[in-house]
Amino acid sequence: MKPFAYVNPANEKDAVAALSKEYEKALPIGGGQDLLARMKDYVTQPDRLVNVKNLDATVTRANGGLRIGSAMKMVDVAEHAEIGRMYPAVAAAAIEVGTPQIRNQGTVGGNVNQRPRCWYFRNEEFVCYKKGGNRCFSPEGENQFHAIFGDGPSYIVHPSSLAVPFVAYDATFRLLGPKGERMVKAADYFTMPTKENVQRENVLEPDELLTHVILPAPGNMKSGHYEVRYKASHDWPIAFATVLLAMNGSTVQGARVVMGAVAPVPWRSQAAEKALAGKPITPASAAAAAEAALTGAEPLSRNAYKVQVAKTAVERAILQAAGLPIA
Numbered sequence: 367m368k369p370f371a372y373v374n375p376a377n378e379k380d381a382v383a384a385l386s387k388e389y390e391k392a393l394p395i396g397g398g399q400d401l402l403a404r405m406k407d408y409v410t411q412p413d414r415l416v417n418v419k420n421l422d423a424t425v426t427r428a429n430g431g432l433r434i435g436s437a438m439k440m441v442d443v444a445e446h447a448e449i450g451r452m453y454p455a456v457a458a459a460a461i462e463v464g465t466p467q468i469r470n471q472g473t474v475g476g477n478v479n480q481r482p483r484c485w486y487f488r489n490e491e492f493v494c495y496k497k498g499g500n501r502c503f504s505p506e507g508e509n510q511f512h513a514i515f516g517d518g519p520s521y522i523v524h525p526s527s528l529a530v531p532f533v534a535y536d537a538t539f540r541l542l543g544p545k546g547e548r549m550v551k552a553a554d555y556f557t558m559p560t561k562e563n564v565q566r567e568n569v570l571e572p573d574e575l576l577t578h579v580i581l582p583a584p585g586n587m588k589s590g591h592y593e594v595r596y597k598a599s600h601d602w603p604i605a606f607a608t609v610l611l612a613m614n615g616s617t618v619q620g621a622r623v624v625m626g627a628v629a630p631v632p633w634r635s636q637a638a639e640k641a642l643a644g645k646p647i648t649p650a651s652a653a654a655a656a657e658a659a660l661t662g663a664e665p666l667s668r669n670a671y672k673v674q675v676a677k678t679a680v681e682r683a684i685l686q687a688a689g690l691p692i693a
């Protein structure tokens with residue numbers, strides 16, 4: 367590992383001051399589970415680490431919703447009574463992350479900002495688009511876990527489980543930089559790769575921090591969150607979905623359907639939402655909406671199976687949200 371300086375600021379203002387305008391020169395470190403692994407693999411080589419575990423790690427009420435400090439550990443998100451009551455899909459996503467050790471160490475800020483798990487990106491030998499190279503190795507390579515939506519130029523999938531329910535619940539991220547704070551909707555925070563910004567996954571500037579996630583009042587929404595993995599633990603999902611349903615009697619008034627691990631960003635399906643609107647939830651309407659959610663998927667050479675996995679995740683999340691049994 368390349369030597370680095372370590373800064374331990376007491377507050378968010380000092381933490382921002384210790385960052386740098388230069389990309390990846392100084393990096394915030396939360397639990398360090400993603401960042402330290404990348405540093406040990408020579409994928410990321412910052413000169414300075416800025417500890418952000420001293421930032422706000424609490425949950426406070428805000429306009430009928432909740433404001434979650436980015437230093438909060440995932441275990442605390444999973445076990446927080448108000449988060450569980452008001453945003454069950456957030457708690458469900460948090461409890462499924464990795465292992466108890468990972469949830470005890472990983473922070474909300476680190477989870478949302480963790481870098482892709484693509485094995486080409488994580489291997490220093492492969493200088494892909496994300497590391498300043500001029501190609502993505504996955505289309506002709508081992509692409510079992512890569513994107514089925516998005517059409518490149520990089521085919522990573524976004525690795526954060528929390529990001530998906532945050533988008534579904536229409537969360538806002540508070541970012542703090544040298545010029546002060548700015549508020550960015552979760553849906554606008556994560557960016558699709560283009561040739562110009564392919565090295566990044568979000569709009570965070572190198573000298574900014576994610577300090578809070580602000581969840582709006584949840585209203586009367588029912589939620590479902592369903593993840594599919596190879597292993598029950600110690601793994602990222604192959605595909606997953608968060609579904610929110612606003613019901614008018616027995617029919618759907620409005621829906622939010624967001625998929626994870628299928629695209630470089632949390633992938634919202636308005637086609638699935640439209641398919642649900644005005645309908646009662648039945649196994650047939652859930653299956654039709656899941657079919658709509660995967661329309662337009664473009665699997666790579668080795669990941670066509672993900673289409674069916676994602677479809678199942680959406681269908682089961684819809685049934686779960688409606689309180690129906692999952693076959």
Ligand SMILES: Cc1cc2nc3c(=O)[nH]c(=O)nc-3n(C[C@H](O)[C@H](O)[C@H](O)COP(=O)(O)OP(=O)(O)OC[C@H]3O[C@@H](n4cnc5c(N)ncnc54)[C@H](O)[C@@H]3O)c2cc1C
Nearest residue numbers: 396397398399400401464472473475476477479526527576
């Ligand atoms: C076996 C295994 C299974 C896993 N399964 C899952 C899973 O199912 N779902 C899932 O989501 N994750 C999973 N993970 C990943 C794990 O959850 C993340 O590595 C962890 O959440 C990162 O949090 P951290 O605080 O340790 O981040 P760090 O490693 O400290 O930081 C990660 C990145 O975020 C940046 N960062 C940290 N805090 C901030 C901040 N406040 N503002 C801006 N940038 C910041 C850092 O600079 C770094 O680039 C798994 C990990 C392992 C090892």
